[in-house]
Amino acid sequence: MAAIISLSEAVAEHVRDGDTVALEGFTHLIPYAAGHEIIRQGRTNLTLARMTPDVIYDQLIGVGAARKLIFSWGGNPGVGSLHRFRDAVENGWPEPLEIEEHSHAGMAARYVAGASGLPFGVLRGYTGTELPEHTDTIAPVECPFTGERLTAVPALTPDVSIIHAQQADRTGNVGLWGIQGVQKEAILAGRRSIVTVEEVVDHLDPRVTVVLPSWVVSAVAPVTHGAHPSYAHGYYDRDNTFYRDWDVISRDRGQFTCWIDKHIRSTATFDEHLALVRGQAAVMS
């Protein structure tokens, strides 16, 4: 049964230094509040797994929380570069970042294998590309029935997987709808899991298309607007302005660090962070 606890308690209990951590959510429902709490609690030496590192991992990489990144597409969607990710890979700032690079199809197959309890996933992928030369977790495999040459990728089994969802009921069953990404697979592949939710309700909304039963989730933490600047379908829209602003905030090391200090480290909760960010947006508009 999932314990319904605060986000700070959930991160303190389930995210440890040196863990492999997957914060998933494909553009939609990205668990930003949880990412911030990991920064506040000062976790280090993490291996971060995520298909699209997005701004959430740009923040974690920029503060030096990550030793390694497992990913398939590292850009700011619709905007351009992730400057902290680039700075870490190109210049080793603030620390060298080891990378394990895949394609989306390969990452998806890895999560499915992890969720399925299989040692590897199989796909028609990577053929003729240079990725297998640089990524140890890509290997050829022959179909035992047809002889077709396919590609194997090992199961991805994070120590802790973290997602955001619209709702949980009072017993901790999690419900989400809209773009569902690899959230279900990530949670089932993880040894432990945290789900932040917009609200805890008596009965899950009929629009829910993915349910994660309470007994496969370690902790549920209610965080209103916990996916901002990503979005929660049916609750609030993607803050595209923030994604564009991030390009400026993150370009310079000093400006990035000031932003993190002021907006994450100096705020006690995600609510406080949001009030600060929104206050500034109101002043600028």
Next chain:
Amino acid sequence: MTATVPVPALEATTDEIMTVVAARELTDGVVCFVGIGLPSTAANLARHMHAPRAVLIYESGTIGAKPTKPPLSIGDGELAETADCVVSVPEIFSYWLQAGRVDVGFLGAAQVDRYGNINTTVVGDYDNPTVRLPGAGGAPEIAASAQQTFLLLRQTPRSFVPSLDFRTSVGHAEGGSSRQQLGMQGRGPTVIITDIGVLRPDPTSGEFILTAVHPGRTVEEAVAATGWPLRVAPNLVETVPPTLEELDVLRSLTES
């Protein structure tokens, strides 16, 4: 049906010409795997013009999306709201793309070579890159498994290179039959649409050849912007300028 009058190309921007030319390549009913930016806009333009039954698939898992404005990201909420169905990311790549249900995949790139192989990973050395690019995303499997792919990118000596810094996704490999020998089910890239013109592969060698230049652009510009000795098709044509109707619809789709 009202007659459409071609307008002088100067009234269309470079992006608009690329988008219109890409839209014209899409036939009605085509199942199209699109990314954000020009491909998404081109597919929507086609849907509002000559291809109302085109099916737009975004890698976020939205199948049959009908956005009314250009999404900033492939996961914008409107894509899910207007889609025929929303499936998981593992499902979109396995049941839909890998199984061969996608007719056309759009791809962009930082670098392309004469065989339409592309690089979206690094400029410079992989372990010590000059520029770290976003990486593969869905591209390697789109390039392998879509029935054909369309490449959209600006033509410059930095992007049209004699040799890729990294091969992220396969086009016609080393040319000739080398792509088929890799066992790929799709035909590979069938067109490259640039800001200067249109390139199509030689049916035998797989090498991309200039087959059209856009109004106001020249063969010399295309040659100068290409890092390999660019061949020009004997029957080179000039791109038909965007019509008033195409521009009207395109602008109504892109105004915010």
